[in-house]
Amino acid sequence: MNKCTHSHTHGQTHELIIKNLEVAYRHNMVLEDINLHAYCGSSLALVGPNGAGKSTLLKAIAGLVKQRKGHITWSGEDNVQTRGGEFAYLPQHEEVNWDFPITVRGVVEMGRYSQLGPWKRFNKKDELAVERALALMEMDGELSNRQISELSGGQKQRAFIARAVAQEAHVLLLDEPFTGLDRDHTANLTRLLRKLAKENRLVIASHHDVNTLADIFDRVLLLNRRVVACGECQTTLSEDNLNLTFKNMANV
Amino acid sequence: MSELLEILDMPFFRRALVAAALIGFTNGFVSGFVLLRRSSLTLSALSHTMLPGIVIVVLITGSLTQAGAFMGALLASLFVGLGSIAITRHTRLPQSTALAIFFTTAFALGVLMLKYVHTSQDLEEWLFGSILSVSDADLKVFFAIACFTLLSATLFMRPLLLTLFEPNVAAVQGVGVRWMNYLLYALMIFALMASFQAVGPILSIGLLVVPGAIVSLFTNHTRWLFWGGGVVGCISAVLAVVISIPLNIPTGPAIVLVLGALFILAYFCSPNYSPFKRSPKPQQ
Numbered sequence: 231m232n233k234c235t236h237s238h239t240h241g242q243t244h245e246l247i248i249k250n251l252e253v254a255y256r257h258n259m260v261l262e263d264i265n266l267h268a269y270c271g272s273s274l275a276l277v278g279p280n281g282a283g284k285s286t287l288l289k290a291i292a293g294l295v296k297q298r299k300g301h302i303t304w305s306g307e308d309n310v311q312t313r314g315g316e317f318a319y320l321p322q323h324e325e326v327n328w329d330f331p332i333t334v335r336g337v338v339e340m341g342r343y344s345q346l347g348p349w350k351r352f353n354k355k356d357e358l359a360v361e362r363a364l365a366l367m368e369m370d371g372e373l374s375n376r377q378i379s380e381l382s383g384g385q386k387q388r389a390f391i392a393r394a395v396a397q398e399a400h401v402l403l404l405d406e407p408f409t410g411l412d413r414d415h416t417a418n419l420t421r422l423l424r425k426l427a428k429e430n431r432l433v434i435a436s437h438h439d440v441n442t443l444a445d446i447f448d449r450v451l452l453l454n455r456r457v458v459a460c461g462e463c464q465t466t467l468s469e470d471n472l473n474l475t476f477k478n479m480a481n482v
Numbered sequence: 483m484s485e486l487l488e489i490l491d492m493p494f495f496r497r498a499l500v501a502a503a504l505i506g507f508t509n510g511f512v513s514g515f516v517l518l519r520r521s522s523l524t525l526s527a528l529s530h531t532m533l534p535g536i537v538i539v540v541l542i543t544g545s546l547t548q549a550g551a552f553m554g555a556l557l558a559s560l561f562v563g564l565g566s567i568a569i570t571r572h573t574r575l576p577q578s579t580a581l582a583i584f585f586t587t588a589f590a591l592g593v594l595m596l597k598y599v600h601t602s603q604d605l606e607e608w609l610f611g612s613i614l615s616v617s618d619a620d621l622k623v624f625f626a627i628a629c630f631t632l633l634s635a636t637l638f639m640r641p642l643l644l645t646l647f648e649p650n651v652a653a654v655q656g657v658g659v660r661w662m663n664y665l666l667y668a669l670m671i672f673a674l675m676a677s678f679q680a681v682g683p684i685l686s687i688g689l690l691v692v693p694g695a696i697v698s699l700f701t702n703h704t705r706w707l708f709w710g711g712g713v714v715g716c717i718s719a720v721l722a723v724v725i726s727i728p729l730n731i732p733t734g735p736a737i738v739l740v741l742g743a744l745f746i747l748a749y750f751c752s753p754n755y756s757p758f759k760r761s762p763k764p765q766q
Contacts, residue, residue: 289650292650292653292654293653293654294650294653294654315655315656317654318654318655319650319651319654320651321648321650321651325648325650326647326648327518327520327646327647327648329520330518330646330647330704331518331698331701331702331703331704331707332647332702332704333702336704337647340643340644340647340651340655341655343640343641343644343652343655343656343657344655344656346640347656348637348638348640348641349637349640377702393651397655403654
């Protein structure tokens with residue numbers, strides 16, 4: 231497997247290609263005819279109304295939902311199983327068991343499973359990655375030894391983002407990463423996402439605030455079960471496109 | 483007193499002690515997983531379902547063997563488990579309701595069919611276990627189950643914990659979530675199988691839930707739940723067997739009573755949750 235070193239000095243990029251993707255839950259079509267090209271070294275926002283299929287699209291890319299039709303390939307590879315660990319995924323808040331007896335540090339250490347597998351020992355390098363991720367999300371020090379059940383909503387979110395960061399994954403799939411963050415931590419996460427893209431990773435995140443989009447992401451995909459528009463934030467976020475995206479299609 | 487010493491010398495009593503230690507440890511160890519998986523109620527349903535499964539096998543084959551009992555119990559649990567999932571899918575009933583309907587029906591059927599089973603054991607032994615009548619062959623099975631539990635859980639502890647915490651993130655990180663779930667089911671069913679003999683289908687869930695719950699009142703370390711649960715389960719079961727003889731009470735209920743009493747004691751002594759401490763945290 232050609233693992234990426236994230237340096238890309240020779241200008242080589244990896245690409246995520248989605249072709250004619252279709253996802254349905256029982257009889258409900260959730261995503262139809264999705265086509266997308268995304269490259270590492272950039273960030274992409276998924277924007278759309280409730281029920282537009284943003285979370286489902288992220289899960290489909292992560293290989294977590296069955297697709298009815300279409301292909302998703304990452305640097306030419308079709309098989310989700312073989313890329314183990316190249317993708318990091320941030321679930322939505324309510325999907326996590328917050329009663330689980332584990333500390334913040336324990337959660338972030340779980341991120342290293344991609345490198346360690348079931349049996350390898352935790353070494354200096356893993357320690358460093360965990361420490362760095364905790365510091366980046368300002369969850370180091372006393373906070374890192376707290377039980378996750380004792381955290382506030384925003385802190386929980388930061389702990390999980392730190393886990394994704396510690397994974398040092400090539401592609402980060404984040405479902406509403408800004409949920410629950412206060413002003414300072416929103417600014418902090420904005421910087422982090424920019425930095426991750428600059429490190430030649432690919433960041434794909436669902437996002438609900440159209441006003442802050444252009445400050446955070448390079449590109450935007452307007453989604454309402456189908457792709458309404460996709461491209462640079464400046465040109466894509468036109469009034470017409472937004473109206474098309476947010477008009478009441480999901481209830482038809 | 484001399485009576486107790488005499489009994490200690492009896493082979494059946496020694497076998498019962500070894501069985502209690504093995505079953506108590508296995509169930510206590512697995513109880514950590516049950517707690518983290520939040521599946522106590524489902525397991526309670528499955529344990530009740532094992533009764534009709536085993537009875538049917540006895541009716542068909544005419545005798546009670548470990549292998550037969552295991553197959554019967556497994557098939558019955560699968561039938562009820564999958565049945566309740568199917569009902570949930572096609573109706574608006576929540577799965578807990580569907581499960582409750584299925585397992586009480588199956589259990590009632592099992593009790594009814596017991597009438598037609600001609601074995602040396604009576605109804606009470608079927609329902610509440612008979613650890614004093616375990617054979618050497620039974621002990622070997624309990625030992626094998628204990629070894630399998632320890633070995634597989636230790637080998638796969640890391641992916642198991644990732645799966646229990648957040649299966650989607652685990653799957654993306656390359657954990658074989660489906661296999662880990664199968665392993666968890668297997669561990670729970672094996673533990674239930676073992677305690678079926680000791681405490682019977684109705685009380686077995688106690689042995690498979692309480693030890694981990696006791697330990698969780700004292701520690702925040704996930705790994706302690708398993709080893710601590712194993713030790714608590716082992717000691718409680720052995721203790722119950724020892725005191726049940728002079729007091730002349732059935733051992734199955736004695737085991738669960740000891741665990742229940744220990745839990746209440748632990749609750750009052752717990753450093754984090756005791757009602758005597760200031761600003762107690764709500765326990766879920």
